[in-house]
Amino acid sequence: MKKRLQRSDYERLIAEYEAKGKAEGQQAFAGRHGISVSTLQHWLYQLRREKRAKQRRKPPVEFVEVKPVKTREHRTERVEIELPVGVVIRLTSASGAEIADVVREVSSLATRC
Numbered sequence: 001m002k003k004r005l006q007r008s009d010y011e012r013l014i015a016e017y018e019a020k021g022k023a024e025g026q027q028a029f030a031g032r033h034g035i036s037v038s039t040l041q042h043w044l045y046q047l048r049r050e051k052r053a054k055q056r057r058k059p060p061v062e063f064v065e066v067k068p069v070k071t072r073e074h075r076t077e078r079v080e081i082e083l084p085v086g087v088v089i090r091l092t093s094a095s096g097a098e099i100a101d102v103v104r105e106v107s108s109l110a111t112r113c
Contacts, residue, residue: 005035010043017044059084066103081106 005013013033017040021029030040062084068077081089081103091102 011047013040014043014047063107068100079103 013035017026017029024032026037026040030037066079066081068079077092079091079102081091083089089106
């Protein structure tokens with residue numbers, strides 16, 4: 001009776017196959033390691049899929065404190081928000097409360113992305 005391999009064993013085998021086993025082909029590699037070709041193909045697919053999914057994950061959203069800046073000439077407040085995707089939002093208001101409302105909304109939207 002064959003010994004049942006653990007996930008870590010398959011991860012090691014797939015890493016070896018990816019590094020140098022492709023040259024000999026799946027049939028020869030699987031035979032040399034005592035596993036079926038379908039098992040080799042299953043683990044190749046499974047581990048590649050997990051790797052792609054891990055690479056696609058979005059980085060966590062980072063927040064930066066935003067403080068309105070009062071200008072001397074018109075006593076208006078200006079805020080500039082730069083999003084990680086390169087979008088810049090510029091706000092100008094005579095009332096800091098209006099800007100605070102917009103900043104709250106943008107923060108709310110960013111947590112949903």
